[in-house]
Amino acid sequence: MPHCVLVADRVIQFFWRGSDIMDFDLPEDLVAAREKIREFARREITSELAFKYDRDEKYPFELREKAFKEGIIDYQNPWAMLIAIEELCRQDPGMGIAATVSLFGVEVIMLFGSEKQKEKYLPLVNSGKAIMGLAVTEPGGGSDVAGLKTTATRKGDSYIINGSKMFITNGQIADFFVMLTRTSTPDSKRHHGLSTFIVETNRQGFKANKLEGKLGVRATNTAELVLTNVEVPAENMVGEEGKGFYYIMTFFNISRIYVAAQALGIAQGTLDRVIEHVHKMKQAGEYVDENIQFSIAEVATRIEASRMLTYKAASYLFQFKPDPKITSMAKAYAAETAVFASEKALEITGISGLNSDLERFFRDAKIMEIWEGTSEIEKLIITRMITKTEGEGN
Amino acid sequence: MENEEYDILRSSIREFVSREIEGKSLEIEKNGISKEITRAIAAQGFLGATFPENMGGSNLDMGAYSIILQETARVSPSLAVKILLLNSVAGELLKESGEKEIAQSLITGEDEIGVAFSEVLNGTHEEKLPVKDNGKIRGSRETVMNSGGKYLLTAVEGDKNDLVLVKDGLKTMDVKHQLGFRGFRISQVSIESGDFTEICSGGSGRFSAILDGIGVEISSVALGISYGALNKALDYAKVRTTFQRPLKDYSPVSSSLSDVLSEIEILQNYLEKAPEMDPKHIMMLKNRSLDLMRRTTKLALQVHGGYGYIQDFGVEKFYRDSMTLSSLLVNRQRDSLKLAEYVFETPSGTI
Numbered sequence: 001m002p003h004c005v006l007v008a009d010r011v012i013q014f015f016w017r018g019s020d021i022m023d024f025d026l027p028e029d030l031v032a033a034r035e036k037i038r039e040f041a042r043r044e045i046t047s048e049l050a051f052k053y054d055r056d057e058k059y060p061f062e063l064r065e066k067a068f069k070e071g072i073i074d075y076q077n078p079w080a081m082l083i084a085i086e087e088l089c090r091q092d093p094g095m096g097i098a099a100t101v102s103l104f105g106v107e108v109i110m111l112f113g114s115e116k117q118k119e120k121y122l123p124l125v126n127s128g129k130a131i132m133g134l135a136v137t138e139p140g141g142g143s144d145v146a147g148l149k150t151t152a153t154r155k156g157d158s159y160i161i162n163g164s165k166m167f168i169t170n171g172q173i174a175d176f177f178v179m180l181t182r183t184s185t186p187d188s189k190r191h192h193g194l195s196t197f198i199v200e201t202n203r204q205g206f207k208a209n210k211l212e213g214k215l216g217v218r219a220t221n222t223a224e225l226v227l228t229n230v231e232v233p234a235e236n237m238v239g240e241e242g243k244g245f246y247y248i249m250t251f252f253n254i255s256r257i258y259v260a261a262q263a264l265g266i267a268q269g270t271l272d273r274v275i276e277h278v279h280k281m282k283q284a285g286e287y288v289d290e291n292i293q294f295s296i297a298e299v300a301t302r303i304e305a306s307r308m309l310t311y312k313a314a315s316y317l318f319q320f321k322p323d324p325k326i327t328s329m330a331k332a333y334a335a336e337t338a339v340f341a342s343e344k345a346l347e348i349t350g351i352s353g354l355n356s357d358l359e360r361f362f363r364d365a366k367i368m369e370i371w372e373g374t375s376e377i378e379k380l381i382i383t384r385m386i387t388k389t390e391g392e393g394n
Numbered sequence: 395m396e397n398e399e400y401d402i403l404r405s406s407i408r409e410f411v412s413r414e415i416e417g418k419s420l421e422i423e424k425n426g427i428s429k430e431i432t433r434a435i436a437a438q439g440f441l442g443a444t445f446p447e448n449m450g451g452s453n454l455d456m457g458a459y460s461i462i463l464q465e466t467a468r469v470s471p472s473l474a475v476k477i478l479l480l481n482s483v484a485g486e487l488l489k490e491s492g493e494k495e496i497a498q499s500l501i502t503g504e505d506e507i508g509v510a511f512s513e514v515l516n517g518t519h520e521e522k523l524p525v526k527d528n529g530k531i532r533g534s535r536e537t538v539m540n541s542g543g544k545y546l547l548t549a550v551e552g553d554k555n556d557l558v559l560v561k562d563g564l565k566t567m568d569v570k571h572q573l574g575f576r577g578f579r580i581s582q583v584s585i586e587s588g589d590f591t592e593i594c595s596g597g598s599g600r601f602s603a604i605l606d607g608i609g610v611e612i613s614s615v616a617l618g619i620s621y622g623a624l625n626k627a628l629d630y631a632k633v634r635t636t637f638q639r640p641l642k643d644y645s646p647v648s649s650s651l652s653d654v655l656s657e658i659e660i661l662q663n664y665l666e667k668a669p670e671m672d673p674k675h676i677m678m679l680k681n682r683s684l685d686l687m688r689r690t691t692k693l694a695l696q697v698h699g700g701y702g703y704i705q706d707f708g709v710e711k712f713y714r715d716s717m718t719l720s721s722l723l724v725n726r727q728r729d730s731l732k733l734a735e736y737v738f739e740t741p742s743g744t745i
Contacts, residue, residue: 051570051571137700140634140635142636142699142700143636143637143699144636144637144638147636147637147638166700167700211704212705213424213704213705213706214703214704214705215695215702215703215704215705215710215713215714216703277517284520289727289743289744289745290745291727291730291743339692343688343717346717346721347720347721347726348517349516349517350515350516350517350518350721350725350726351512351515351516351517351518351537351721351722352517352518353517353721354517354537354571354573354718354721354722355536355537355570355571356571359571359572359573360571362573362717363573363714366692366695366703366713367703369696370696370699370700370702370703371700374696374699375696376646376696
């Protein structure tokens with residue numbers, strides 16, 4: 001998701017524009033983009049297809065291809081991309097994420113890669129001809145990125161990589177990964193001595209084992225990677241040796257905004273279906289009591305607040321001045337909203353919800369509070385940033 | 395039974411479940427409750443726990459039955475609910491109809507019975523009930539719990555809204571959406587031309603009454619699920635390290651898990667007195683047990699992080715099952731009205 005190839009005039013102003021205007025509306029071209037994406041999502045992501053991909057734990061290659069072909073996935077336009085993620089996840093989270101995550105980790109190359117790496121890899125993924133992924137998390141690692149154990153040892157003009165990675169999105173289908181490894185033993189700070197490499201998946205010693213039996217987002221491909229003496233040329237190192245941790249943290253400050261958009265889409269998708277259910281209740285002459293009305297109002301309000309936070313974080317990022325505090329607020333709040341909305345949706349719709357897309361949304365939503373930084377980690381970041389910048393907190 | 399007897403029963407059931415079921419709980423989620431497991435729990439008397447002895451049952455009191463439900467739910471909520479459906483729903487009706495032979499075939503695990511009462515749950519939009527036609531039952535039911543067996547209990551269309559036991563002509567459709575209780579099948583069943591026995595009139599109302607009367611059983615399953623999920627999280631928090639410290643050392647983890655355990659133990663004490671409680675307090679217990687179960691299962695999954703999201707770790711099933719229990723065996727809106735009426739001593743909360 002190359003949000004960094006930005007056109008300056010694509011920045012959306014959510015705040016003071018002039019002395020007396022605070023404009024919260026999207027520009028007309030983005031409104032039109034949303035409509036086009038929505039139409040695509042409704043046409044290509046039917047309830048039946050979503051059910052099938054979820055049941056079979058199958059990656060929707062066809063959807064991804066069509067999305068590229070019809071210009072739905074356009075990484076040159078970050079705002080449109082953000083809205084595409086939101087709208088496709090609104091239709092179905094598993095398929096929506098699968099279709100929009102095929103460049104996961106590309107920002108590391110864009111921001112820190114050499115010109116040669118950019119020329120070699122970016123056209124492939126930007127055109128949809130290749131799929132990539134980011135390989136950071138390790139078995140038993142999770143939030144503790146600096147504790148990783150995968151090593152890259154220099155040998156002449158190459159590095160030999162040994163170790164394993166866990167919960168890797170696109171694990172079995174990617175053509176290459178941006179991978180975080182340890183290139184030297186840490187000094188007093190564990191996050192020192194980490195470096196990033198581009199690792200092609202056709203290299204000898206590379207193995208991907210698909211993880212099956214996920215609670216949700218089952219149309220996405222997730223795998224454990226095992227690297228046994230995988231040799232990569234030294235020129236595959238991204239940026240400087242020992243700076244990998246900083247690169248990955250920078251990346252997370254970008255990707256979390258896109259996860260917030262996923263969560264926003266899930267929450268909105270559940271609300272759409274609840275509203276449909278309420279219409280049916282009314283048509284059947286059933287009374288929609290105030291408890292239900294309060295729940296709907298609360299979900300709708302949280303969605304609106306999540307959208308404002310997400311767009312604000314995106315606005316800062318797309319102006320090249322990311323604000324990690326707002327980013328973490330957006331990610332954590334949107335994730336909690338997705339889970340909250342999916343729970344309320346099943347409470348309101350009861351048995352008809354259990355027999356519908358909503359049961360899948362309920363399963364899908366929970367990952368939002370876990371991946372790309374758990375809600376707990378986001379809260380710690382928020383407090384650290386507030387403490388650092390405003391002198392508050394512990 | 396005396397308190398000591400309950401303690402002995404609990405420890406023997408826990409030992410059985412740990413030995414015979416725990417290692418197969420993932421298999422239950424993937425492929426359903428096997429015949430072998432069904433026979434094993436039948437041999438323990440779980441399937442006929444509350445059936446009278448003359449029907450081949452164990453005729454246990456509520457305290458003992460509650461322990462069976464709790465202890466099985468700790469490991470496999472599907473298994474607990476299967477036991478509950480047979481004893482507290484089907485069993486109640488079979489006792490009325492005097493279907494001794496059928497009851498025996500169910501208690502021994504030889505045959506299976508499905509139950510269909512979705513019309514009395516939240517969120518149903520005018521599901522058409524089957525009809526009587528020339529001495530046979532025809533039609534279909536959308537959400538049959540424990541489908542795929544030889545028998546079905548359902549209400550039928552008509553002035554009398556009879557509740558019938560359908561004895562043949564059943565065709566089980568493929569499972570579509572099944573959030574929870576994957577140990578047994580929940581699916582549509584079509585009744586092509588089924589012989590039947592009438593059990594009572596006012597079938598949907600009878601199902602409602604049965605659901606209203608199983609507050610202790612639902613609370614038992616809910617607390618069992620809470621214990622099961624929490625135990626997983628406690629164990630994980632002790633062994634999983636992050637940033638070079640075990641999870642249990644982080645205050646948000648330790649305090650949230652400790653808080654939840656406190657709530658579970660308080661409700662557990664309350665549950666043990668439930669067989670002597672009035673309907674108002676049973677409703678309160680059920681309300682709080684369901685709420686606690688939902689919060690506990692969500693917390694337990696979150697503590698596990700990415701591993702919680704994977705079936706192999708055995709914690710995500712509690713998250714799915716807790717939501718399913720709250721929707722498939724509970725009519726939240728009706729419960730809410732009832733509770734309000736108990737509290738205000740007059741119909742309340744209707745707006």
